[in-house]
Amino acid sequence: MSKIIIKSKREIALMKEAGIIMIELFDYLESITKEGLTTQYLDKEAGNFIKSKGARPACLGYEGFPANICISLNDTLLHGIGSKKTVLKNGDIISYDVVIEKNGYMVDACRTFGVGEISKENQRLIDVTKECFFEAVKLVKPGIHLGDISHKIEEIAHSYGYSLTEDFGGHGIGKDMHEDPMIMNVGREGSGPILKEGMCLCIEPMVIVGKKDTKILGDGWTVKTVDHSMCAHYENTVVVTSDGYEIITLKREDNNG
Ligand code: MF3
Ligand code: CO
Numbered sequence: 001m002s003k004i005i006i007k008s009k010r011e012i013a014l015m016k017e018a019g020i021i022m023i024e025l026f027d028y029l030e031s032i033t034k035e036g037l038t039t040q041y042l043d044k045e046a047g048n049f050i051k052s053k054g055a056r057p058a059c060l061g062y063e064g065f066p067a068n069i070c071i072s073l074n075d076t077l078l079h080g081i082g083s084k085k086t087v088l089k090n091g092d093i094i095s096y097d098v099v100i101e102k103n104g105y106m107v108d109a110c111r112t113f114g115v116g117e118i119s120k121e122n123q124r125l126i127d128v129t130k131e132c133f134f135e136a137v138k139l140v141k142p143g144i145h146l147g148d149i150s151h152k153i154e155e156i157a158h159s160y161g162y163s164l165t166e167d168f169g170g171h172g173i174g175k176d177m178h179e180d181p182m183i184m185n186v187g188r189e190g191s192g193p194i195l196k197e198g199m200c201l202c203i204e205p206m207v208i209v210g211k212k213d214t215k216i217l218g219d220g221w222t223v224k225t226v227d228h229s230m231c232a233h234y235e236n237t238v239v240v241t242s243d244g245y246e247i248i249t250l251k252r253e254d255n256n257g
Contacts, residue, residue: 002180004172006198011105011174012239012248015200018102019237019248021053022109025098035090035116039071042096043082050100058099058106058177065221070097070110077206077214077231078168078223090116093126095233099177106177108202109249110235122230125162125209129232132156132185132205137238140245142197150187153205157185163212168223170204173237195240204235 007015028049029042047068050057057068065079072080072095073088079097088094097110112126136152157164170183181193185205195201210229217224225231236249247255 002182002193004180004193004196004199005174006196007174007200007239008198012198012200014103014105015107015174015237015239016248018055018100018105018107021050021055021100021102022098022107022249023251024053025049025100026096026109026111029096030111030113033088033094033113033115035088035092037088038084039073039080039082039086039088039094040084041082043067043069043071046096046098050098053102055100055102058101062099062177071095072097072222072233074230075225075228076222077165077208077225077233079221081219081221088115091118091122093118093122093230093232097233097235104175106173106175107237107249108173108177108235109237110204110233112232112234121209124160125207125230125232126234128157128160128162129205129207129234132207133203133234133236136205137203137236137245137247140195140201140238140240141243142195142240144195145190145192146181146183146195147187147191148189149203150184150192151189153203154186157205157207163208163210165206165208165212165214167214168206170202170235173200173202197240197242199240201238201240202235203238204233206233207231
């Protein structure tokens, strides 16, 4: 049985404070991401930025995770650990997956950016991953089924010939990073729990060019595609409102994509 926690207006206001820091952080990270930098440097910059805003990088120490945020390049789908050995190259694609806690509440979001000049194929992958999110989020309002979101993500990604991981998905969020429900990126319309006002959901398409299979490396965290095909990830924290949704990790003017 999934137990989806409904948040009060007060709790949502606290989550929005963390959301504002997330928005500023992505602007900052996008502006500094350049070839020649190490992913360890970028991880430290992100951690320092979050702390300078009176907040906490919540991935650090979560089940032993050793970095401030997750930084995943190219064929790494998730949970990459910044390293001084990993240097950004022109043409790489880099995802920053970040959880910020402020006042006891969390938000979780992810962006994939290009480093320098990226190929048309990689740009299309990034664009489609965003499109999956924005088409799915448009459905969100009280009364729809969770499976409607999953189905829409699947429909869009598959229409471009891409795959979606079934090993990981989105989730609820609040006082905890991962709350019910699990939000698969594939699924059937009309299946799963019905959404209600006050639910806070992380919707996070993870799109793969080749086959959907993933493997976890020996560090216990880094998730790569088995066939080494490229992948992209896009995520926001979304609040179900009385008549729709609000994306609290995105600027208001960007709320419609
Ligand atoms: N955004 C990631 C997720 O939802 C963050 C968890 S990674 C960890 O899975 F580092 F914190 F474990
Ligand atoms: Co997440």
